[in-house]
Amino acid sequence: MRIEIWADVVCAWAYIGKRRLEKALEGLEPVETVWRPFRIDPAAPVPAVPLAGVLRDPLVDDALRACAPGLTPAENRVRVSRIAAAEGLGPPWGAAWHGSSHDAHRLLALAYRHGGASLQDAVAERIMRAHFVEGRDIGDAGALADIASDAGFGEAAALLADGAGDGEVKEAVLVGKARGVATSPTLVVGDRALAGAQPPEAIREFLRDAGRHAPRSLPPEVERFRYAEALLDRRDPLGALTLLGPLFGEHGADRNVMMLAARAYYASAQLGRAAAVLEELVAQVPDDSFARHLLGRTLRRQGRAEEAAPQLAMAAVMTPEYAE
Template identity: 65%
Template sequence: MRIEIWADVVCAWAYIGKRRLEKALADLAPTDAGAEVVWRPFRIDPTTPDQAVPLEEARRDPLVDAALRQCAPGLSPDENQVRVSRIAADEGLGRRWGAAWRASSHDAHRLLFLAREHDGAALQNEVAEQVLKAHFVDGDDISDRRCLKVVALRSGFAEGAELLDTDAGDREVRELLLIGKARGIATSPTIVVGDRALAGAQPPEAIAAFLARAEPGREMPQEVRRLRWAESLLDQRDPLGALTLLKPLLRAHPDDLNVRRAAARGYFHSAQLSRALDVLEPLVDDVPDDSYARLLLGRTLQRLGRAKQAAPHLKVAAAMTPEFA
């Protein structure tokens, strides 16, 4: 069974969730002794600057303070830190606890991705442990590559220390962040098995119950899954993210009608009107009874100032699908 943990390594609940998952798996053994735990990236604060800021200083920023208050309604950031520290101690994470930096986790996620690519889930899990320990126990700045290189060496991943100075894993991590968004991941951590998800650092017994009921999920070609993720991002009004996920499909399946429709939506809604037109005109020629493609073509021509050319397409689209009128 593959267990995905979608989490941000600067999220205290990710570390607590890791311990609770480990306890749940220990309780389920030996039935799930072969479980593979895979870490996936999530960003709880995409606005974090590349250069880390001491957390005490960051808390003086009203926007950061407001975000921290949203994490624990009814508690001040200091009260919430005390609460989380007590929970972390109960989970065996030590009495000395608490992040010292508001740090970007992007390079840490790269290191995690590269660890799994290099030597599988066990190495990745060890890197995750060492990154979380560095951030929450040692008070290190994990946005600093020098710190991450020490983490890599400590984890037995010397190659990772060298790869950090390249762009290795950057594209893949950014794509995984989009996939997580497309799949509806909105909480760190979220445990996913197949098509089912458990949000939050739930108690070990809740995680164990979730895993006991988990199923691998429906088998689906990777191309179909990627197309659905792209369509999900379009529905979430993220056309640029959708186009990023569509790139491999446009290369491998340029004639597929569903891929072309999704690309047309992405180009139109990201105001890339010339590209939208390049896709829509041949699409309407190939599928003249596609009312939505005609609607999109008409609106694209309108935005380009070509109202006379747009009118026939809009009229046909409305005749075929009245709600398009």
């Protein structure tokens, strides 16, 4: 069994959830746990800034109050620190820096690629300990190099400096979004998910249930297509195009890939590209009413009303619901 842990390493509940998962797995058959990236704050600054100053911002204060209704941010921090202590984390406890976790996720992805789940888990443990217990800036290249070296991954510093893992992490974040991951941490086994740092008993029950319902595996290109489609449905056309990109070479002539790309181009206002793909689709299958309808709308948005009119009219004749 493979357990994917979709989490942000700057999320206290991710560290707490790690301890609870470890307790849940005690006495069970060995499983593979893989850390996947989730970003709580994609706009977090680079370089990091002291967290104390951020917490004095009234807007941040309001946002933190919404996260824990009925508690002030200070009261919630005390509550989380007590929960962390109960799981054997700290003292001391509490992050000191607010910054991007992107490079930390790059390090985790590289650790898995070069040393598998055991090395990745060792790196994850040290990253979160550095952030929450030692008060270090885990966005700092030197800190990440020290963390990696301590875990036995000495070559990581050079890899990070070369930008390794950047595209991999960005794509994985999109896959998580496509799969509906919205909380850090979220455990995923196959097509089943458990959100939040749940108690060990709940995790065990989740794993038993997930083990009884193994999903049918799909070819990688089909899975990628479905994730791209899900992103477009979630109003992220640029993300959909990012995931579609690797399919354009071998599967670029597939009508399903072409149509999804055209829809994503249209939704992201790349109208020239949308029109080019749709014109090819209409030429291939003249009775594709949806392709004609979308082509007409694309041409109209480009200011090409005379060219749009016959496409829209023909689409409406073929499919009356397209009549405007």
